[in-house]
Amino acid sequence: xxxxxxxxxxxxxxxxxxxxxxxxxxxxxxxxxxxxxxxxxxxxxxxxxxxxxxxxxxxxxxxxxxxxxxxxxxxxxxxxxxxxxxxxxxxxxxxxxxxxxxxxxxxxxxxxxxxxxxxxxxxxxxxxxxxxxxxxxxxxxxxxxxxxxxxxxxxxxxxxxxxxxxxxxxxxxxxxxxxxxxxxxxxxxxxxxx
Numbered sequence: 001x002x003x004x005x006x007x008x009x010x011x012x013x014x015x016x017x018x019x020x021x022x023x024x025x026x027x028x029x030x031x032x033x034x035x036x037x038x039x040x041x042x043x044x045x046x047x048x049x050x051x052x053x054x055x056x057x058x059x060x061x062x063x064x065x066x067x068x069x070x071x072x073x074x075x076x077x078x079x080x081x082x083x084x085x086x087x088x089x090x091x092x093x094x095x096x097x098x099x100x101x102x103x104x105x106x107x108x109x110x111x112x113x114x115x116x117x118x119x120x121x122x123x124x125x126x127x128x129x130x131x132x133x134x135x136x137x138x139x140x141x142x143x144x145x146x147x148x149x150x151x152x153x154x155x156x157x158x159x160x161x162x163x164x165x166x167x168x169x170x171x172x173x174x175x176x177x178x179x180x181x182x183x184x185x186x187x188x189x190x191x192x193x194x
Contacts (some may be wrong), residue, residue, distance in 0.1 A: 030095045
């Protein structure tokens with residue numbers, strides 16, 4: 001049975017976080033199999049919007065094996081293809097649900113620098129951050145619950161209670177509050193001058 005909270009979270013991500021529009025292209029990137037239900041829902045809802053969803057699933061253990069002995073030329077080629085895909089996108093949602101958040105620990109500083117210089121910097125910081133509407137989030141799983149010192153069900157409830165709020169409504173309320181504060185500030189300044 002599908003969790004209705006996943007449907008609501010996908011709606012928030014697409015319609016509030018990245019404001020996906022018809023005919024836009026979105027890359028949904030998943031790290032960790034626990035987030036696959038959200039990935040599927042994002043694809044379904046993106047298609048309902050009339051957008052074009054694409055996906056990428058990354059396994060941290062396999063990624064680790066590639067980075068441990070990576071070469072500069074290898075990372076340049078790896079980045080070249082993912083960079084072109086990112087350039088084709090209007091939006092990006094990254095979902096992190098790794099079973100072990102420390103999976104890339106223990107890789108030499110030199111190899112991580114090669115990976116970050118040729119891949120992370122170019123694909124994510126230079127292209128995604130600067131040229132797409134994007135959102136990155138963690139997805140609730142046992143690892144995340146453990147880091148929060150909570151059982152999995154308790155953490156899932158906490159997570160979905162926060163992430164499925166009506167952020168459009170909250171944003172409008174904040175706009176009204178800021179407007180009220182600005183008007184009050186102007187009145188206060190006028191009174192001071194008198």
